[in-house]
Amino acid sequence: MMHVALLRGINVGGKNPVPMARLKTLFIDLGYTRVRTYINSGNVVFWDTGTHPPQTHAERITAGIRTMFGLEVPVVMRSVKEMAAVNACLRTDWVTDQAMRCEVLYLWPTLQAETVLEALPVRAGIDAVIAAQGAIIWQVDRKKMGKSGLMKLAAHPLYQQMTLRNANTTRKLYAMMLEQSST
Structure with missing residues (x-):
């Protein structure tokens, strides 16, 4: 597998x-x-x-x-299969580029995305978030980064129980997995 x-x-x-x-x-x-x-x-x-x-x-x-x-x-x-579930939740228009930042927070297996999401410093009207299987997808306009809860994430106690990859990397890793699966 x-x-x-x-x-x-x-x-x-x-x-x-x-x-x-x-x-x-x-x-x-x-x-x-x-x-x-x-x-x-x-x-x-x-x-x-x-x-x-x-x-x-x-x-x-x-x-x-x-x-x-x-x-x-x-x-x-x-x-x-788990990466497929995350990628299915990752909106196609959410990318990491000069205008936007989109991070995927991969959670330790003991954590539930919905529970973690409730505890994170998400700012309404600034941050857009989606709970996925074992992950949280977090998108913010770069012009609003200074007001984003994403900027406070590293100080949050749950930060030590996750690892982040941007949306572009998440898509690339899934594509690599599919490519390697077919060889």
């Missing part, structure tokens, strides 16, 4: 440096195939032949990163 591993907090501001080529090697060493990384922010698409229980992927990857890089890096896993 095709999966994507979303690593939290690597290669951000010079902290937790993880070269993507070495990360790819780690996944291959863990027995995964069709391994592809995308950009330098910790996105790894891979195939598991079913030899590992799905719930153990994050644990195995986290342990491998600890061994290879000496870092404690949380990993959020999503299957192709």
